[in-house]
Amino acid sequence: MAYFKDDQEVYDYIGKLFENLADDDELGPKFRKANTIVQYQYRNPESQITVKMLEGEDGQVDLGPTDLEPEVVMTMEADTAHRFWLGKINVTVALARGQMKAKGPVAKILKLVPLVKPVFPRYKAQLEESGREDLVNVT
Amino acid sequence: MEAGTAGEAWAGPQMSGFKDFFQFIAPTRVVAGRGLIEGLGFEFSKEGAKRVLIVTDEVIRGTGLVDKVDAGVTDGGLEVAGVFDGVPQDSDSAAVTGAAEAAREHGADAILAVGGGSVMDTAKAANVIFTHGGEPREWEGYFGLPRDDDGLGRPQELAPLACLPTTAGTGSEVSFAAVIKDRDEHIKFQVADLPMYPRLAVLDPESTRTLPPQLAAATGMDAMTHAIEGHVSSEWNPHGSAYALQALRLIRDNLEQAVAHPEDDDARGNMLVASNLAIQPTSSGAIGIAHSLSHPCGAYYDVPHGVANAINLPWVIEFNAAGGEPIADRYREINELFGLEVGGPGDQAGHALAEHVRGVVRALGLPTRLSEVGVPEEGIPQLVEGAEGDGCTLVNPRETTAEDFAELYRKAL
Numbered sequence A: 001m002a003y004f005k006d007d008q009e010v011y012d013y014i015g016k017l018f019e020n021l022a023d024d025d026e027l028g029p030k031f032r033k034a035n036t037i038v039q040y041q042y043r044n045p046e047s048q049i050t051v052k053m054l055e056g057e058d059g060q061v062d063l064g065p066t067d068l069e070p071e072v073v074m075t076m077e078a079d080t081a082h083r084f085w086l087g088k089i090n091v092t093v094a095l096a097r098g099q100m101k102a103k104g105p106v107a108k109i110l111k112l113v114p115l116v117k118p119v120f121p122r123y124k125a126q127l128e129e130s131g132r133e134d135l136v137n138v139t
Numbered sequence B: 001m002e003a004g005t006a007g008e009a010w011a012g013p014q015m016s017g018f019k020d021f022f023q024f025i026a027p028t029r030v031v032a033g034r035g036l037i038e039g040l041g042f043e044f045s046k047e048g049a050k051r052v053l054i055v056t057d058e059v060i061r062g063t064g065l066v067d068k069v070d071a072g073v074t075d076g077g078l079e080v081a082g083v084f085d086g087v088p089q090d091s092d093s094a095a096v097t098g099a100a101e102a103a104r105e106h107g108a109d110a111i112l113a114v115g116g117g118s119v120m121d122t123a124k125a126a127n128v129i130f131t132h133g134g135e136p137r138e139w140e141g142y143f144g145l146p147r148d149d150d151g152l153g154r155p156q157e158l159a160p161l162a163c164l165p166t167t168a169g170t171g172s173e174v175s176f177a178a179v180i181k182d183r184d185e186h187i188k189f190q191v192a193d194l195p196m197y198p199r200l201a202v203l204d205p206e207s208t209r210t211l212p213p214q215l216a217a218a219t220g221m222d223a224m225t226h227a228i229e230g231h232v233s234s235e236w237n238p239h240g241s242a243y244a245l246q247a248l249r250l251i252r253d254n255l256e257q258a259v260a261h262p263e264d265d266d267a268r269g270n271m272l273v274a275s276n277l278a279i280q281p282t283s284s285g286a287i288g289i290a291h292s293l294s295h296p297c298g299a300y301y302d303v304p305h306g307v308a309n310a311i312n313l314p315w316v317i318e319f320n321a322a323g324g325e326p327i328a329d330r331y332r333e334i335n336e337l338f339g340l341e342v343g344g345p346g347d348q349a350g351h352a353l354a355e356h357v358r359g360v361v362r363a364l365g366l367p368t369r370l371s372e373v374g375v376p377e378e379g380i381p382q383l384v385e386g387a388e389g390d391g392c393t394l395v396n397p398r399e400t401t402a403e404d405f406a407e408l409y410r411k412a413l
Helices: A007-023 A027-032 A078-085 A091-097 A119-129 B037-045 B058-062 B065-075 B093-105 B117-132 B213-232 B238-260 B265-278 B280-284 B289-301 B305-321 B325-338 B346-363 B377-388 B391-395 B402-412
Strands: A036-043 A047-053 A060-063 A072-077 A100-103 B029-032 B051-055 B079-084 B110-115 B161-165 B177-182 B187-192 B200-203
Touching: A007 A027, A007 A047, A007 A060, A007 A078, A007 A119, A036 A078, A072 A078, A078 A091, A078 A119, A091 A100, A091 B391, B029 B265, B037 B065, B037 B110, B037 B161, B037 B200, B051 B065, B051 B093, B051 B117, B058 B065, B065 B079, B065 B110, B079 B093, B093 B117, B093 B177, B110 B117, B117 B161, B117 B177, B117 B187, B161 B265, B187 B289, B200 B265, B213 B238, B213 B265, B213 B280, B213 B289, B213 B305, B213 B325, B213 B346, B238 B265, B238 B280, B238 B325, B238 B346, B265 B280, B289 B305, B289 B377, B289 B391, B289 B402, B305 B325, B305 B346, B305 B402, B325 B346, B377 B402
Parallel strands: A036 A072, B029 B200, B051 B079, B051 B110, B110 B161, B161 B200
Antiparallel strands: A036 A047, A047 A060, A072 A100, B177 B187
């Protein structure tokens, strides 16, 4: 069974994390150096998060439909995204296994992977604060 | 204290033992030997080819090799639909589109690449456009080609593709990626997916007979870099290492001979095989930051890829080997193969291998400094940005910061 029951839960947890990162004084500017717009298209449940990371502009996170034109599109199960933010996914392996698919100038996003490691405990804490320990203890 | 030194537990990637996961893919049929060009049509027909577009460049065409290939294809009962010889030194989007259009115009149903890495990468990307349409940049990315079952099932096949490499270095004849230059945006982009594996690779020393020694040296160092990085990457695995270590034995025994004595068919043939083996670990994503450092050198300063790798590799070996004993142990396995020192602390083992590589580079007559090939010190910040964003960085065994990259470039300058 999927971890999230509907798209709203995806937005409540993963979407909220993206919003927090966009506003983060330290990480926000680093992410915006990627200078791209990336869209995460999730399955089970169907959902979509679009993140604008453009140098010199404010960050923007659209949950669901968007007017932003993505340059990079990452496709995966919402469960894979959840496990990634818990630090349980090796991106290289996920790409090799086809658990993640990447379209566009992927290097712009791969560059961010080492930066997000400190975010993993933050995601866990965010879930715990929301009373969703059930989502923390996944294999 | 650096990770992996005495008293600190290793916290890096798993560098030995049974791995949680790895995937190894080698679907290309390889035929190697003498006199194979005459039988190209015979071999390619087994892959379903009937009307073949030959993709090459003007230099190769000028050597007369394409005429021999044409005869070999025809003798095997296939038709040569046409020849596209418009591939530039660095493959670009225009060449990819041009080759795909040529395949359509000539009514081809199969593509045969005759050339080095740029020609083969052009043919691979052109095959995607030929089969699925669109523009090259639309297919940029990993595992993005059409698949059955709403994109989750088996990838749809491309037209039959065969490769006859005319350099011994890139291994592109058995890899699933194509690196293409976008001249408008001054970047190189990658298209990579499983159907892009060529169906057939033909390794015949006749095809490298006219390879200039300088190019043989540079491409040979590219093969050495693939093999060393493939064995030591965080994505190493036993299958990839079997290929990488055998490639290094062949390089050890044949590279300098093939460069110094281009008339030696055996040495050139063995280097074709070595290059072919050395690339295989990349099917598992096993590579490293020598490539991350070298890619921007090519993109911004047109440094040939093999030359950049030859310069950067020794510095990377020293950097990685100092990152922990589990990493150094994998270099020790290479040292053993080269008859080098394996004892002592990791940085010592790394230094021994790095010095050996530097010696080979000097013996081959290649440049040993980035400043010799036009890279200026003020270019380092831009190069660092490129290296950080390179896909190879994620799979290096030692984590690499922007400052680490800057320091590596400064050392190599």
